[in-house]
Amino acid sequence: MIESYCITPPFLSTRNLEDFKTTLFKSFSTHRPSRACLRAPCAPPDLLACFVELCKTFAITSYLNLPLLSSSIDQALQYGFFGVHAKGHALAELPSIPPTLSSFYSAHSAQEVQQALDLGAHFCTLSPIFPTPHKSPPLGLDYLDQLTPLQKNRLFALGGIVRIEQVKLIASKGLRGFASVRYFL
Known part of the structure; x- marks a missing residue:
């Protein structure tokens, strides 16, 4: 089976700590993703620590995605995340990610995938593949056929x-895998 990557919806980080923990515990118990990303407009320290601890409990590789890549890097290093997930606008900042952190980049075209990999991203998400509320039209499954085996592996x-x-x-x-928000919640 391919790898799975759970990305949290931004609203989850606005819940109280107990609701946050309960929601993630249920999701991780049910779906057992291989990786998980805390995507948040802001994240208080107790939330960051809780996310990392839950990921460790379930042997899930943890990533952090805050509005600014520099903040993601700083907080990931401070709280023990495995890596960071860079937003589409942060392509040029990818080389600033320390080698001690794994990295994802949010790509929206095959060209962006290659650029991100060339700049040092370990993995990319490519979206949207299927119709998604409030997003651009889907790329579709056939779009994936143009990617090289090396690109597909990442x-x-x-x-x-x-x-x-x-x-x-x-x-x-x-x-290599699929990522989703709604699949896991």
Whole structure:
């Protein structure tokens, strides 16, 4: 089976700590993702520590995605995250990620995937693959056929993935994995 990458919705970080922990515990227990990313407009210290601890409990590789990549890097290093997830606007900042942190980049085209990998990103998400509320039109499954085997080995499809049938379609394209928000919640 391909790898799975759970990305939290931004609103989750606005809940109280107990609700945050309960929601993630249920998600991680049910779906057992290989990786998880805390995506938040801001994240208080207790939330960051809780996320890292839950990921360790379930042997999940933890990533952090804050509005600014520099903040993600600082907080990831301080709280023990495995890596950071850079937003699309942070492409030029990828070389600033320390080698001690793993990195994801949010790409929206095959060209951006290659640029991010060339700049040192370890992995990319490519989105949207399927229709997603409030996002641009989907790239579609056939779009993935233009990617090289090397790119596919470092790529997680994202966008509109809410059912196991879609995960199987992604797997048939030879990608490393899939990422989703709604699939895991």
